[in-house]
Amino acid sequence: MSAVTDLLLTRYNYLAVVVLSGIGMYMMIENRNLVKKVIGMNVFQTAIFLFFITTAYVEGGAPAILESGGGGGGGPYVSPLPQVLILTAIVVGVSLTAVALALIVRIYAEYGTLDEEALREVTGE
Amino acid sequence: MIPTVAVTGTAPLTGVVAALLSGVGPASVEQLLATSANSPLPPLLVAVPLLVSIATLAVGYRFDRAAWSIAAIGAVLQVAIAGTLAWRVVTAGRVIHVLGGFVPPFGIVLVVDGLSALVALLIAVVTVGVLVYLRQAGPRGLGTTGDVFNMYVFLEITGLAAYALVASGxxxxxxxxxxxxxxxxxxxxxxxxxxxxxxxxxxxxLTMADLAVRLAEVGYQSTPVRAAFAFMTVGLGVKIALFPLHTWQPDAYSASPDGVSAFISALVSTVSAYALVRVVYSVFTVEFFAANPLARDLLLYGAALSVIAGSTLAVTQREVKRTLAYSSVSQFGLVAVGFALTNRAGLVGGIIHLLGHAVMKGSLFLAVGIIAIRTDARTIEEYAGLARRVPVASAAFAVLAFAMIGVPPAVGFVGKWYILLGAVEAGEPVVALVVVASTLLTLAYFARLIERMYFSPVTDSTGPAGTVADGGESSAGRDGRESESAVADGGSAGTDAATVDRNAEDTRDTRNDSDVEADTSAGADTDGDAGSAELDPVTDDPSGREVTAGMTAVVVLAAIVAVALGLLATELEALLRPTLEVLLS
Incomplete structure (x- = not known):
């Protein structure tokens, strides 16, 4: 029992990653609405972003900024690299979402539905 | 408007794909910097296609016709840059460029070695080919990153371009x-x-060269390292479309316009497979597999499963483009098998088959496109008697199909041969069997098509195609008959090749020779037909598009290249040798 509480108290950020990615994945697979599928995709990506950010966090760490003349915090610093990476990944994610939504608009214009099952019937798959 | 959209869609792909041309061996960063020539060319390989794509878009809005010319100029420029780089790599070794002057491991470095140069050149050349075919779209690209995060970004950009391309249907x-x-x-x-x-x-x-060293220090048995490997390979498996992660691929290939199918089948999965080589050999290195035999086995047998499942699904398809799509699942399975064998022969086979598949599958899709425009035939039933109605495209299709099956001397044979050799060397009888069986299955779905094209009576009663005494037909037809009636024969021949390495040397040589003749004659006939093709009564084309001489020329040329590449295989291996040494060290 104490192991579980311990895990919950000290590793909750990783648990959040697991839960979020599970929710996102489940939404993508199970939800019939295409827009909600895209939202699921975003949730899944967010889980991974959170994973990166949480690994970079250092308890009581300062931003890794050195001022001229040697001023500024003095360690320990938070790792800046994952944050930079995720900034880029967010941009990629936004463009993907934009493309996905554009496609959904087109699908709706063509078939008049966003329901996966109905779509399958219409397209004869 | 459609040309503009197509051009804009395709152009980023070039730059995107370009970004993947990374190749750092498991040498340390210092070693890498010390032993490689610095050059401004690698970033140009990435930047030129991106700039051209924007220019195409901007100009295309005002002048619809100019867009193609700009894309073409960009594509030729891209070939020139990739060619120059390849030449430098061959003559002087690895070329790198440190972006923005930030020295790695802190900055990002672009690295071009033999393998990346080859893939870059392939992309550039395929782009020109598809461009000539389409006279509409302009993609090309190849890149080079020595950084795994950059690899992610480039994968996604490639993906974005590919999604837009598929949607242009x-x-x-x-x-x-x-x-x-x-x-x-x-x-x-x-x-x-x-x-x-x-x-x-x-x-x-995140720098590949640095990662290779540090991962070894951390220990290949540690959980995060294993998790990293598992996630990266599965992620790339989706992109490559290995079974059972392939479900997006048949839909995407069959729903997109023919030129686009050709382009993405030739390049998008290829680039992902290239990324897999980089990850497996440059980042995790051969020692990782030695320390984790389970990881290797999973990749190897997963890929082998992909070979069998892909082929089986291909046999059951009715639509030609879907057959070709499932065929890709199986061929990429073969490529991954070659990589997972982690010996020299397997790696060479994987790389050769990767490049060969790009040429063959891309041009098969183009041939299907020509056939569809001429006759509106899209299903296997509708292919009956096609050889008579569309002789040139049919002949090219047949030659490419035989190359894909692995009839020597075409490139398909060389790739499979090396992979088989690698499997035998690695002591993996099951995998060797799968490779041989895949040849049979490939035969099964292509023989069905070729039989229809050359021997079935035309559905609209133009007369039986078999009576036409055309050289191309008869030579390809001979093979077709053989394959159709004698699957068992093909099987035993394949097994021979697999098991009787040494003492069948002579027989195989003879067989080789006769096949060279057959293929050359088919090639020659194809050429001969090119003239008469224009005279053929062109079926009213349903989509309002016409088959231009350029389109036919591209397909015919590709068929010849597919055969020629096989003959050049030894040179290709020599070209790759320095890179291979680094990868396998």
Whole structure:
């Protein structure tokens, strides 16, 4: 029992990653609405972003900024690299979402539905 | 408007794909910097296609016709840059460029070695080919990053371009297929990113050369390292479309316009497979597999399963483009088998088959496109008697199909031969059997098509095609008959090749020779037909598009290249040798 509480108290950020990615994945697979599928995709990506950010966090760490003349915090610093990476990944994610939504608009214009099952019937798959 | 959209869609792909041309061996960063020539060319390889794509878009809005010319100029420029780089790599060794002057491991470095140069050149050349075919779209590209995160970004950009390309199809189906592709592709890339995250946690670095060293220090048995490998390979598996992660691929290939199918089948999965080589050999290195035999076995047998499942599914398809799509699942399985064998022969076979597949499958899709425009035939039934109605495209299709099956001397044979050799050397009888069986299955679905094209009576009663005494037909036809009636024969021949390495040397040589003749004659006939093709009564084309001489020329040329590449295989291996040494060290 104490192991579980311990895990919950000290590793909750990783648990959040697991839960979020599970929710996102489940939404993508199970939800019939295409827009909600895209939202699921975003949730899944967010889980991974959170994973990166949480690994970079250092308890009581300062931003890794050195001022001229040697001023500024003095360690320990938070790792800046994952944050930079995720900034880029967010941009990629936004463009993907934009493309996905554009496609959904087109699908709706063509078939008049966003329901996966109905779509399958219409397209004869 | 459509040309403009197509051009804009395709152009980023070039730059995107370009970005993947990374090749750092497991040498340390210092070693890398000391032994490689610095050059401004690698970033140009990435930047030129991107700039051209924007220019195409901008100009295309005002002058529809100019867009193609600009894309063409860009594509030729791209070939020139890739060619120059390849030449430098061959003559002077690895070329690198440190971006913005930030020295790695802190900055990003672009690295071009033999393998990346080859892939870059392939992309550039395929782009020109597809461009000539389409006279509409302009993609090309190849890149070079020595950084795993950059790899993720480039994978996603490639993906984005590919999604847009698939969606450029006319029907609503294209949009549905593109959305499916987008979702699965994103999950794949996200898993790859997760793997990068684990690698970062384990080592604190993202530069491939640095990662290789530090991963070894951390220990290949450690959990984060294993997790990183698992996520990265599964992520790339989705992008490559290995079974059972392939479900997006048949829809995407069959719903997109023919030129686009050719382009993405030739390049998008190829680039992902290239990324897999980089990850397996440059980042995790051969020692990782030695320390984790389970990881190797999973990859190896997973790929072998992909070979069998892909072929089996291909046999059951009715639509020609779907058959070709499932065939890709199986061929990429073969490529991955070659990589997972982690010996020299397997790696060479994988790389040769990767390049050969790009040429063969791309041009098969183009041939299908020509046939569809001429006759509106899209299903296997409708292919009956096609050889008479569309002789040139049919002949090219047949030659390419035989190359894909692995009839020597075409490139398909060389690739499979090396992979088989690698499997035998690695002591993997099951895998060797799968490779041989895949040849049989490939034969099964292509023989069916070729039999229809050359021997079935035309459905609209133009007369039996078999009576036409055309050289191309009869030579290809001979093979076709053989394959049709004697699957068992083909099987035993394949097994021979597999098991009787040494004492069948003579027989095989003889067989080789006769096949060279057959193929050359088929090639010659194809050429001969080129003239008469224009005289053929062109069936009223349903889509309002016409088959231009350029389109036919591209397909015929590709068929010849597919055969010639096989003959050049030894030179190709020599070209790759220095790179291979680094990869396998």
């Amino acid at each position: 006319d029907s609503g189906l294209a949009a549905v297929a593109a959305l499916k592709y987008l979702m699965l592709g994103t999950v794949g890339a996200s898993l790859f990113l997760l793997g990068v995250g684990y690698a970062l946690i384990a080592t604190g670095t």
